Amino acid sequence: MGNEKYAILPCNGMDKEAGALARETALRLSARQAGEIVCPVLYHRSAKKYGKLLESSPLLVIDGCRTACASNLAKESGARITRRLNITDYLKGRGIKPGKSLELSTELLDETHRILEELLETDSEEGKAAIAADFTAPLEYETFTQDKYIFRVPRQGFLFNENDCWARVDGTRARIGISDFVQNSASDFLFFEPPQVGAAIEQFGEAGSLESTKTALDIISPFSGTVVAVNAELAEAPETINGDPYEKGWAVELELADFEGERELLMDCPSYLGYLKKKVEREFHKKERE
Amino acid sequence: MGVPRDKIDWCPEIDYDKCDYCMECDEFCPHRVFERRDGEERKLVVANPTNCVVFCRACGKTCGPDALSFPDKKETTALIKKLREELVQDG
Numbered sequence: 001m002g003n004e005k006y007a008i009l010p011c012n013g014m015d016k017e018a019g020a021l022a023r024e025t026a027l028r029l030s031a032r033q034a035g036e037i038v039c040p041v042l043y044h045r046s047a048k049k050y051g052k053l054l055e056s057s058p059l060l061v062i063d064g065c066r067t068a069c070a071s072n073l074a075k076e077s078g079a080r081i082t083r084r085l086n087i088t089d090y091l092k093g094r095g096i097k098p099g100k101s102l103e104l105s106t107e108l109l110d111e112t113h114r115i116l117e118e119l120l121e122t123d124s125e126e127g128k129a130a131i132a133a134d135f136t137a138p139l140e141y142e143t144f145t146q147d148k149y150i151f152r153v154p155r156q157g158f159l160f161n162e163n164d165c166w167a168r169v170d171g172t173r174a175r176i177g178i179s180d181f182v183q184n185s186a187s188d189f190l191f192f193e194p195p196q197v198g199a200a201i202e203q204f205g206e207a208g209s210l211e212s213t214k215t216a217l218d219i220i221s222p223f224s225g226t227v228v229a230v231n232a233e234l235a236e237a238p239e240t241i242n243g244d245p246y247e248k249g250w251a252v253e254l255e256l257a258d259f260e261g262e263r264e265l266l267m268d269c270p271s272y273l274g275y276l277k278k279k280v281e282r283e284f285h286k287k288e289r290e
Numbered sequence: 291m292g293v294p295r296d297k298i299d300w301c302p303e304i305d306y307d308k309c310d311y312c313m314e315c316d317e318f319c320p321h322r323v324f325e326r327r328d329g330e331e332r333k334l335v336v337a338n339p340t341n342c343v344v345f346c347r348a349c350g351k352t353c354g355p356d357a358l359s360f361p362d363k364k365e366t367t368a369l370i371k372k373l374r375e376e377l378v379q380d381g
Contacts, residue, residue: 067354088356162291163345185320204345204363215318217348265291265370283320 006083007050007057009038009074011064017108018087018098019064025087025112026062032116035060040070047077058082060119075211081191082235083119090115135168135175139246142273146280151180153273154246159263160272161204163220166246167266169259173228175250176207176221181276183245185283186212189238194230195252201225203262207252210238222266225254291344293373300361301339302349306332308357315349315358323349344370 008030013023030037036057038050060083061070074081091098094111141152158166164182167174183189191211201207207221208230231250233240241249267275291298301323302315311333316324325337344366350358 065354066351066356092356161345163343202363203367206347209351215348216351218346218351220345264374265367 005033005035005057006060007036007038007053008060008062009040009043009070009079010062011070011087012040013064014102016065016098016100017102017104018091020102020104021091021098021108021111022062022064022070022085022087024104024109025085025115028112029060029116029119040073043077044073047079054079060085062087064088071211075190081211084191084193085115085119087115135170135247135250141246142269144273144277144280146284149184149280151184151276151280152246153180153276154269156269158246158269158272159222159266160269160275161220161222161266162275163204164276165207165220165222166272167222167254168246168250169256172256172259174223174225174254174256174259176219176223176252176254177250178210178217178219178241178245179272179276180245181279182217183242183249185215186210186217187214187242188212189241192231192234192238192241192251194234195227197227197230199227200257201227201252201254203258203265207254210241210251219251221252221254223254223259223262224257226257227252228255229253291370291374293370293377295340295344297373298344298366298370300344300366301336301342302347302358302360304332304334304336305357305359308355309334310355310357312354314352314354318352319349 008026010026011019011022013020026037029035036053043050059074059079059081061074061081063070063086065088071081071084088098140155142155143150143152158168160166160179164179165176166179167176189210189212192208194208195201201221201224203221203224205221206218208219210217210219230252234251313334316326316334321341321343323336323338323342324334327333327335345363347360350360
């Protein structure tokens with residue numbers, strides 16, 4: 001992302017306080033970056049109006065609450081979201097509970113400065129995030145098919161959790177991603193929201209999230225550790241995960257905190273292959289019954 | 291996890307003071323954890339808690355009024371490790 005100006009699509013801010021803060025944040029960011037606001041109401045009425053802008057600028061969506069109207073609007077209109085911020089989630093992380101008032105309190109107005117600083121700071125960190133270790137050794141896969149779907153699992157060198165997320169470990173570092181099962185179930189990915197570089201992640205905690213044409217999901221980290229890199233390519237081309245979930249489609253790289261203590265709760269490749277086959281059979285039988 | 295699923299207390303809890311019965315969570319969850327109860331005061335319940343995938347919190351992300359909560363991850367992880375040790379000891 002670096003220093004590019006965003007096109008900013010915010011919540012329209014007319015329902016509750018978190019939305020009003022989303023709107024205020026968008027206005028201030030726009031003033032600071034000379035970026036352009038995408039009015040959600042006008043965009044809903046006539047997406048064409050913003051066609052050129054959205055072709056030439058990365059899109060930042062600022063949602064007020066988890067209903068995520070602005071994100072859904074962008075998705076329904078076929079826009080590619082480059083970055084997204086949810087004000088309610090942000091405030092939850094700061095221990096603040098927004099209310100119903102549309103008039104922003106001084107406390108919340110003060111938060112806009114912090115949000116802007118964090119947004120712009122993360123951008124510059126993501127620009128520097130290409131410090132990933134070497135995970136380029138070619139992989140061999142076990143493959144099985146079910147109907148039109150092909151499922152691959154690497155033969156070795158990976159550990160999996162029951163949430164269908166993998167870790168490829170190299171020394172004290174691991175890359176984290178999702179398995180073929182998730183990408184097959186979710187269909188084409190449209191958006192990857194990475195964790196911040198430097199963030200501490202717990203085992204089975206969230207290491208970013210993904211949205212596809214069908215669903216939204218969290219990447220559940222098999223290990224705890226500190227985020228040392230995120231896959232910057234996924235911001236521009238999240239569908240890379242669909243084509244190559246175990247190599248080019250990696251999501252996050254961690255400096256591991258407790259490899260030996262945590263690996264016992266994970267499956268190796270043959271175990272995951274067995275787990276996956278059973279899961280796929282179950283899912284397809286369920287669909288047949290429906 | 292190497293532990294019977296019914297020993298692991300992991301599933302969403304609905305805060306009925308917040309839930310507005312939009313049913314987004316039920317529409318999202320592919321594992322039929324929730325069930326709708328038309329005509330009852332609580333129109334949505336967690337009917338199949340052991341169907342919930344341990345550590346999955348995805349339905350919570352769909353909840354506009356933030357009415358779904360989950361157990362503590364660290365406590366759950368510690369419990370699973372303890373249960374595994376007990377199973378090994380019991381042979």
